[in-house]
Amino acid sequence: ILADLDMTVRMERLPKGVKSLLDKSIYDDAVDMSGGEKQKIAIARALYKASSLIILDEPTAALDPLAEAEIYESFNELVKDQTAIYISHRMSSSIFCDKILLLQDGEIAAFDSHENLKKSNNLYSELFLTQAAHYQRETA
Structure with a gap:
């Protein structure tokens, strides 16, 4: 290990x-x-x-x-x-997960794979893209 x-x-x-x-x-x-x-x-x-x-x-x-x-x-x-x-809280870590449980205001907002959530859940997609853009600016 x-x-x-x-x-x-x-x-x-x-x-x-x-x-x-x-x-x-x-x-x-x-x-x-x-x-x-x-x-x-x-x-x-x-x-x-x-x-x-x-x-x-x-x-x-x-x-x-x-x-x-x-x-x-x-x-x-x-x-x-x-x-x-x-x-x-880092959305990039969700990519390798089989399933993702997305919480919003202490409630379950969604439960699905990364790819499905990116396509079907606006909150997840927005959070993921916002953080991805931040990392891209840091590495550019």
Whole structure:
């Protein structure tokens, strides 16, 4: 799992490897890691546990766009046979999901695939296109 998340080398370089302490707010001798590295470790921990269900809440929020894209591209392989519930405000993360539950004002507004929602749901389509335009401006 660490290899899939591009964290093997980083973890091997830690003083105690995968047994290194990671939270300086609790342990004085803990290792400092970036927010993105902490998120990758949290994802690895969630995926490592043998469970039929995994819930990820904004798992890539602290990752840079390239690292985020790599995780999205390999997400189905990472979760394998687990049912994954992926909570995100980033519409780009919805592309790889089998089904999307769209909430509006605390109510279910839609439930369908990315492609179907883009075609049939104005709110979803507008949100997706607005965020996509923002990312295109950033990378241009």
